Amino acid sequence: MAIKVRLFRPGDAPRIAEIVQRCLREVNSRDYPQHVIDKMCAHFTAERFIELSASRLIYVAEGDGVVVGTVSRVGNEVYTMFVDPDFARRGIGRQLVQQVEVSAARDGYDRMETGASITAHGFYLKLGYTDVRTSETEFGFNYILRKTLPPAQAARPL
Template structure:
């Protein structure tokens, strides 16, 4: 089944928190030590998703269950995660396109994201370029940007 992309509902919060924690363990766990994965996981609670949904647009890839998520704050991408069992299936690309289209329609000239080591190559592949690299408590954090095509309004 092709996942559809829809806005977050409060009832998604526990499923998304579990999905993100699984992603961190299975996908990011290949690039980060266990203590860093534990630190990252502690941040992604169901309550945090509900709280963030009041400030950001959160979107869910839904194929009968939540299989991916992305958040947007203007032209900033946050929290892009895809079910590890479905990685490489194009869900990440579709979620990213979804928020890029929304930002382009609002007139933003470029999209910006902060990428983990794990997602860095994914973003480069999808047309993003490095702007800077910062050292954080979680290791390297890359800032990347991609120009957006203007949308006729």
């Protein structure tokens, strides 16, 4: 299945919220207590993604007309990286992160930062991010990671 990464449209919000809820309940629940999962599920609703789209650049990965993953960027920070569990380990997460890296480099940033869940820590290490510190947030324990971006990555049209 060919995956295309494009910018979020308001009509994507219900599907993105569904993907996030599935990830939280089926994948992240291995690493976080139920009350944290419930809190995150209550937070990441379709309405929340519409709100967030005013302050974040939200991208979606689409294959065969179906949204299968999402990631967001604010400045040089990566947020809300989620791939439908049915489509995990097919390179979709990598493609989404590459998109935000290219977009950040185009805006003049020379490094990316992210707060990774315990669940996604190994994923970010695989993508070349390195640990900076750990953090306790309202959504539990996180790793803060950083990656230096190569200068002037080629722009890729969306």
